[in-house]
Amino acid sequence: MIMSPLKYITLLCIAIVMYSCNDTKKTTVIDKETVVKSGDSRPNIIFIFADDWGYGDLGVYGNTEVVTPNLDKMASEGTRFTQFHVTSGVCSPSRSSVITGHFPARHRVHGHFAGNEVNERRNMPNYLNDSLPVYLPQTMQQAGYKTAHFGKWHLGGGGKPHGDPSAPEPKVYGYDEARVWNGNGPTWKGDQKWETTRFMDTDTLWVQSSSRIAVDETIDFIKENKDKQPMFVNLWLKDPHTPLWPSEAQRESFKGLSPSKETYYAVLKDADFHVGRLLDSISEMGLDDNTLIIFSSDNGPAAYGPSLEAASTAGLKGRKVDIYEGGVVVPLIVKWKNHVEKNKVDSTSVLSTVDLLPTFASLAEIELPNDYAIDGENISSILENNSFKRTKPLFWEWRFPKENSNHWAKGAVRHGDWKLLLNEDISKEELYNISKDPFEKNNVAENNKQVVSELKSLWKDWKKDLPK
Numbered sequence: 001m002i003m004s005p006l007k008y009i010t011l012l013c014i015a016i017v018m019y020s021c022n023d024t025k026k027t028t029v030i031d032k033e034t035v036v037k038s039g040d041s042r043p044n045i046i047f048i049f050a051d052d053w054g055y056g057d058l059g060v061y062g063n064t065e066v067v068t069p070n071l072d073k074m075a076s077e078g079t080r081f082t083q084f085h086v087t088s089g090v091c092s093p094s095r096s097s098v099i100t101g102h103f104p105a106r107h108r109v110h111g112h113f114a115g116n117e118v119n120e121r122r123n124m125p126n127y128l129n130d131s132l133p134v135y136l137p138q139t140m141q142q143a144g145y146k147t148a149h150f151g152k153w154h155l156g157g158g159g160k161p162h163g164d165p166s167a168p169e170p171k172v173y174g175y176d177e178a179r180v181w182n183g184n185g186p187t188w189k190g191d192q193k194w195e196t197t198r199f200m201d202t203d204t205l206w207v208q209s210s211s212r213i214a215v216d217e218t219i220d221f222i223k224e225n226k227d228k229q230p231m232f233v234n235l236w237l238k239d240p241h242t243p244l245w246p247s248e249a250q251r252e253s254f255k256g257l258s259p260s261k262e263t264y265y266a267v268l269k270d271a272d273f274h275v276g277r278l279l280d281s282i283s284e285m286g287l288d289d290n291t292l293i294i295f296s297s298d299n300g301p302a303a304y305g306p307s308l309e310a311a312s313t314a315g316l317k318g319r320k321v322d323i324y325e326g327g328v329v330v331p332l333i334v335k336w337k338n339h340v341e342k343n344k345v346d347s348t349s350v351l352s353t354v355d356l357l358p359t360f361a362s363l364a365e366i367e368l369p370n371d372y373a374i375d376g377e378n379i380s381s382i383l384e385n386n387s388f389k390r391t392k393p394l395f396w397e398w399r400f401p402k403e404n405s406n407h408w409a410k411g412a413v414r415h416g417d418w419k420l421l422l423n424e425d426i427s428k429e430e431l432y433n434i435s436k437d438p439f440e441k442n443n444v445a446e447n448n449k450q451v452v453s454e455l456k457s458l459w460k461d462w463k464k465d466l467p468k
Contacts, residue, residue, distance in 0.1 A: 043291060060333075076343045081346045090321055095154060097376075098357070122400065123468075147176050150178070191209040214236075291337075322407055325434070390416075420445075
C-alpha cells in the first residue's frame with residue numbers, strides 16, 4: 001500500500017518526538033563546529049591557576065603559619081595530589097601548555113613574554129602562536145561550552161614596555177568573554193573595569209584588589225550562564241606574584257611576624273578568602289554536583305622579594321625558574337561533589353599541565369583532531385578515584401643564563417620514577433628516583449648508567465623535533 005505524503009509526514013513527526021523523549025543526551029548541531037547536548041550532564045569546569053604559589057604555601061600541604069582555610073576545606077571535600085607538574089619554572093611557558101597541550105618549546109615559548117627586543121634576544125615570538133588548529137578554550141567552545149578567561153594572561157600583550165600592543169586578545173584563542181592583565185583587551189583600573197590595555201604593576205589599589213575583582217567577574221559570569229550551556233572558566237590569579245602591597249587590614253592577622261612573612265601571608269590569605277567566596281557562590285547556586293573545580297599554580301615560589309623568606313616548597317629542591325622539583329611541582333586540588341573522593345591524597349599519579357587539554361576535551365565529549373599531536377595524556381581516571389599510570393615522558397628546559405636560578409641544569413626529563421637533569425651540552429647529569437627521593441638529595445647517576453643512557457636518548461629525540 002502506498003502511504004499518502006500527509007500520513008508519512010505525520011508518522012515521521014511522531015517518531016522524531018518519541019526518539020527525542022527517549023534520548024535525553026541527543027547531540028544537537030548548532031553550526032559546523034559547535035554542538036550542545038539537550039539534557040546536558042557534562043560538568044562545568046573552573047580552573048583556578050595562581051601565580052608563584054609554592055607547593056608548601058597551603059595549610060593542607062603542611063604549612064603551619066599560612067592561613068588558607070578555604071583551600072584547605074576544598075581539599076577536605078576533594079582530592080589533593082603531590083606529583084602535579086607544570087612544564088616550566090616560569091609563567092608564560094607554563095601557561096602556554098594549558099592552552100595548547102604541548103610542551104612550551106614546541107612554540108618557542110622559552111621564558112616569560114616580555115618586551116619585543118627581549119623576546120627577540122631569547123629567540124621567542126612576541127605572543128603565543130594564534131594559528132594552531134587546537135586551543136583549549138576553542139575546543140571547549142566547539143563542544144558547546146560557554147568559555148571565559150578572567151585574571152592574568154601573560155601569553156602576549158599587556159602594554160608597553162612589557163608586552164606587544166599588537167598581540168591577539170585572549171578571545172582570539174576561543175573565549176566568549178575575557179578581562180585580563182598582562183594581556184591585551186579589557187582590564188581593570190584600580191578595582192574598576194577598564195576597557196583598554198594598560199600596564200598595571202604600579203596600580204596600588206589593583207594590586208590589593210586583584211583576587212577580589214577577578215573572582216567577582218567569575219561569579220557574575222557563572223550567575224549569568226548557570227541555566228544555559230555548560231561553562232568553562234579559567235580564573236588565573238595574580239597572587240602571590242610581585243608586586244605585593246597588601247592593605248593594613250589584609251596584614252592584620254600576621255602582625256608580629258617578620259615584614260616578609262606579614263606581607264606574603266596577607267596576600268595568600270586574601271586570595272584564599274576570595275577563592276572561598278567563589279566556592280560558596282557555586283554551592284549557593286546549586287551547581288556543586290556538576291562543577292569540577294581545580295586549584296593549582298603556574299610554578300614554584302619566587303626566590304626574591306618577600307617570597308624568598310616567606311614562601312615554601314615544603315622541602316622540595318629549588319624554586320621559581322629552577323627545573324628541580326621545587327620549581328615545577330605545584331599544589332593540585334580537585335573537587336567535584338559526588339565524583340571525586342573526599343579528603344584523599346594521591347601521591348602516585350604523575351600529572352602535568354599538558355594533560356589538561358585532552359582531559360577537559362574528554363569531559364566535554366569532543367574528539368581532538370587525529371593530526372594534532374598532544375604531549376599530554378587524558379587523566380580523567382583521577383576523577384573516578386583511580387590513580388593514573390603515566391606512559392609519556394615529561395620534559396623541561398631552561399635556555400638562559402642563571403637569572404635567579406640556583407643550579408646549572410638546562411634540561412630535564414622524567415619517565416617513570418626516574419628524573420634526569422642535564423647541562424647544556426649534556427656532559428653533566430644528575431639522576432634521581434623521585435618516588436624514593438622527592439627532595440632530590442641523592443644523585444644516583446653513577447650507579448644507574450643504563451637509566452641515564454635511556455633518558456638521554458629520550459631527551460635527544462625530543463630536542464630533534466623542536467624548532468630552532
